Amino acid sequence: MKRTAAIVSLSALLVAAGCSDNTPDSGGKPDPNDEKQASAAVVKAFAAGWVKAWAPDGKPTEAAALTDNPEAFGPRLDDVDTALVAQSATVTPQGEPKCTDDSNCTQDLAVEAVLRGIGTMKWTSTAVAVKTGDAWKIKASGDTIYPGLGEGNYLKRVRTLPPRASILDRTGKPLTANRPVVIVGVASGTKATAATYAAFTKNLDVDGAKLAKRAKAAPAGQFVDAITIRAQEWDKLRPKMGNLPGVLTMGGTQSLPESPTFARSVIGTMKTATAETLKNAGPTASTQDQVGTTGLQYAFQQQLAGTPGGSVALRDGKTKMVIKEVFKQEGKAGTPVRTSLDTNLQRQAEAALATSKLPASLVAVQASTGQVLAAANGPTATSYNRAFQGHYAPGSTFKVVTAAALMGAGLTASSQLPCTNTINVFGKSFKNYDGLAPYGTGSLEKAFNTSCNTAFISQHGKLPADGMTKAAAMFGLGQELKSAVPAYGGEVPAPKDVVAESASMIGQGTVTASPLGVAMIGATVKHGTAMKPVLVLGKDPAGPAAEPLPPATANALRTMMRTTVTNGTAAVLAGNGTVAAKTGTAEVVEGGKVVTNGWMVGYRGDVAFAVVVEGGASGAKAAGPILKNWLARFR
CATH class of the missing domain: 3.10.450.100 (NTF2-like; domain 1)
Structure with a gap:
C-alpha cells in the first residue's frame, strides 16, 4: 500500500521528447504511423x-x-x-x-x-x-x-543518522550527551488490554485512553509508540509493565542532559517527530526520528542533528544478496550549541528551588555581559520556561526603576518622603504591604529599604506621563528580545491616567516582566548599563540594551540595595557575602481571588539574580529563603 508522505512542492519537469521531421496531423496529435x-x-x-x-x-x-x-x-x-x-x-x-x-x-x-x-x-x-x-x-x-x-530484483534503502551534537555550557562542557533510551509503546490493534493502558497512565503519565484509541486505529503489525524514557527508568518499570499484553519496546539513544530535570525548560525535550516538529526539523528529517520539541533542542534542531546519510543497494530477488550499491550519500555530523549557562550555578539553582512548596523560578545573569548563568523552574521540572516567558507584575522590585525615575526628576537618596498607612489618588486608595507601619517622613533610601508604597506614590506628580516607561527602558525593559529561545522583554506602557501611573510606580497595574527581565534590573544596577540577555553565545544579540545610567543614580541605587539587606526587608540575605537586593510583593487576581507573588532581585559580585514564587506571602518570606539557600551554595 502506498504510504502517506509529507506534502511538498513538486517540480515535474517534463521535457517533450524529440520527434521526426514528419509534421503532426492538423489536430496537433502525433502521427500514429510515425x-x-x-x-x-x-x-x-x-x-x-x-x-x-x-x-x-x-x-x-x-x-x-x-x-x-x-x-x-x-x-x-x-x-x-x-x-x-x-x-x-x-x-x-x-x-x-x-x-x-x-x-x-x-x-x-x-x-x-x-x-x-x-x-x-x-x-x-x-x-x-x-x-x-x-x-x-x-x-x-x-x-x-x-x-x-x-x-x-529489488532496491533496498538504508538511512543512517549521525550522532546528535551536544549542547554545551559556557566552558564547553557538554550539557547533553547521547544516552541509552527505551521507546515504550504497544502493538496496534486490540492486543493490549485495559490493564495495559491503565499501567501506562499510572506508571508513565501517558494518557492510556488516547493511546488505546491510537493503537486501535493504526494498521495491523505496527508499533505504536507512547513515550521515550531513559534505559535505567525502564529497568525499574520492567517488572511492572514488561509482561503486560501488547507492550512493546525499542532501544535507541537520545541526546539528554545529566538528569530528566536538569535545565529541562531551557535545554528542552525530544520526542518522535510530529507533523509540527517535522516541519521545524527540515527536509532531511523523518517521521521516525527523535527531534527537538521544546527549548534549545527545538530551536537548534537542524544544527544539532546534522545531515543523515544513506545508501540504496540493488539486491538479488532470490538470494537477497547485494548485487551493487547504486546510491550513497555520506552523513554530516551536527555542530554543538554553546550556551552561557554555568553548570554548577544551574544545579545549585534547581536544588534551591526544590525546597519550595510553590511554583518558583530563579534566573542568574552575569551583570557585566548579560549572559544567563542559570535559568531554573521548580520545585518540579517543567517544559514551560516561565523564567524566560512568564508575564508577572514585578511588584516592589520595580521600585528600583521608580527610584531611578524619581532621581532623574531631581530627588536624591536623602530626599524626604511621607510614609503613610494609605494614600488616595483620585479616588483610588493604595496601601502598604507586609504589615509595614507608617513611620512619618523619611528619606527616599528609607522608603526603598522598607518598601513603603505610599512614599513612592506620593511623588507621582513629579514624573511626566511617560516617565516610568522611559525609566524602564534604561534597564532594558519593554524591548523585544530576539533570543534563540522565546523570552519576554516586559511591558511598561505609558499610563492612561494618574491612577495607572501610581500603580506602575509600585510594579502593579499594566507593568509586567519575566524573571529574566527582573534579573536584568539587578544586573543594570551592578554594571551601570543595561545589557541584552544572552543565552546562546554567538547567536543571541549581545551588547548594551540602553544608555548607561547616570553615575549618581547608579551609585545611589547600589547603596540603597545594599542597605536593604543590612537594614531593610532583604535582611534574610545578610551573612551571605556582600549582597545587594530589593524585595517585592505583587498582587494578582487568579480565579477571582487576589493572591500575592513573592519577589526578590539583587546581585553579589558580578552575578545578578531574581526569584519569583507564585502564591508567596512576600518577597522576604517566600523568595528570600530560596535565595539564601542558593547563595550559600557558591562563592
Whole structure:
C-alpha cells in the first residue's frame, strides 16, 4: 500500500521528447504511423504518470495504464516508491526515440527522486515503447523503473543518522550527551488490554485512553509508540509493565542532559517527530526520528542533528544478496550549541528551588555581559520556561526603576518622603504591604529599604506621563528580545491616567516582566548599563540594551540595595557575602481571588539574580529563603 508522505512542492519537469521531421496531423496529435512521434508521445505521458505516482498520496494507475501489463507494473512501481521512501520525483525524457522498426522504440528517462530523510537520488533508465495493435505501450519491465531490476530484483534503502551534537555550557562542557533510551509503546490493534493502558497512565503519565484509541486505529503489525524514557527508568518499570499484553519496546539513544530535570525548560525535550516538529526539523528529517520539541533542542534542531546519510543497494530477488550499491550519500555530523549557562550555578539553582512548596523560578545573569548563568523552574521540572516567558507584575522590585525615575526628576537618596498607612489618588486608595507601619517622613533610601508604597506614590506628580516607561527602558525593559529561545522583554506602557501611573510606580497595574527581565534590573544596577540577555553565545544579540545610567543614580541605587539587606526587608540575605537586593510583593487576581507573588532581585559580585514564587506571602518570606539557600551554595 502506498504510504502517506509529507506534502511538498513538486517540480515535474517534463521535457517533450524529440520527434521526426514528419509534421503532426492538423489536430496537433502525433502521427500514429510515425513511430518516433507515437513512441515519444507515450513516453512523455508515461513520465508524467510516473511523477504523479510518486507524488504524496500518489497512485500508479495512470502510469500503469500506459504499459502492456498494467496489473503487474502498477504494484511494482508503487513498491519501488515505498522502498525508496520517495517523497517526489522528476522524470524527464531524453533526446529522441531510437527505433529498430516501426513497432519498437526506446528512449532514455532521467529520473531524480527525493528520498525522504536522505536527499536526491539520480539515475537513467530506458523506456521501451512497443506497438500493440493500433496503440503504443510501454513495456512493463522493472528495468524501466531502474536498470537491473528486471522481474525479481529489488532496491533496498538504508538511512543512517549521525550522532546528535551536544549542547554545551559556557566552558564547553557538554550539557547533553547521547544516552541509552527505551521507546515504550504497544502493538496496534486490540492486543493490549485495559490493564495495559491503565499501567501506562499510572506508571508513565501517558494518557492510556488516547493511546488505546491510537493503537486501535493504526494498521495491523505496527508499533505504536507512547513515550521515550531513559534505559535505567525502564529497568525499574520492567517488572511492572514488561509482561503486560501488547507492550512493546525499542532501544535507541537520545541526546539528554545529566538528569530528566536538569535545565529541562531551557535545554528542552525530544520526542518522535510530529507533523509540527517535522516541519521545524527540515527536509532531511523523518517521521521516525527523535527531534527537538521544546527549548534549545527545538530551536537548534537542524544544527544539532546534522545531515543523515544513506545508501540504496540493488539486491538479488532470490538470494537477497547485494548485487551493487547504486546510491550513497555520506552523513554530516551536527555542530554543538554553546550556551552561557554555568553548570554548577544551574544545579545549585534547581536544588534551591526544590525546597519550595510553590511554583518558583530563579534566573542568574552575569551583570557585566548579560549572559544567563542559570535559568531554573521548580520545585518540579517543567517544559514551560516561565523564567524566560512568564508575564508577572514585578511588584516592589520595580521600585528600583521608580527610584531611578524619581532621581532623574531631581530627588536624591536623602530626599524626604511621607510614609503613610494609605494614600488616595483620585479616588483610588493604595496601601502598604507586609504589615509595614507608617513611620512619618523619611528619606527616599528609607522608603526603598522598607518598601513603603505610599512614599513612592506620593511623588507621582513629579514624573511626566511617560516617565516610568522611559525609566524602564534604561534597564532594558519593554524591548523585544530576539533570543534563540522565546523570552519576554516586559511591558511598561505609558499610563492612561494618574491612577495607572501610581500603580506602575509600585510594579502593579499594566507593568509586567519575566524573571529574566527582573534579573536584568539587578544586573543594570551592578554594571551601570543595561545589557541584552544572552543565552546562546554567538547567536543571541549581545551588547548594551540602553544608555548607561547616570553615575549618581547608579551609585545611589547600589547603596540603597545594599542597605536593604543590612537594614531593610532583604535582611534574610545578610551573612551571605556582600549582597545587594530589593524585595517585592505583587498582587494578582487568579480565579477571582487576589493572591500575592513573592519577589526578590539583587546581585553579589558580578552575578545578578531574581526569584519569583507564585502564591508567596512576600518577597522576604517566600523568595528570600530560596535565595539564601542558593547563595550559600557558591562563592
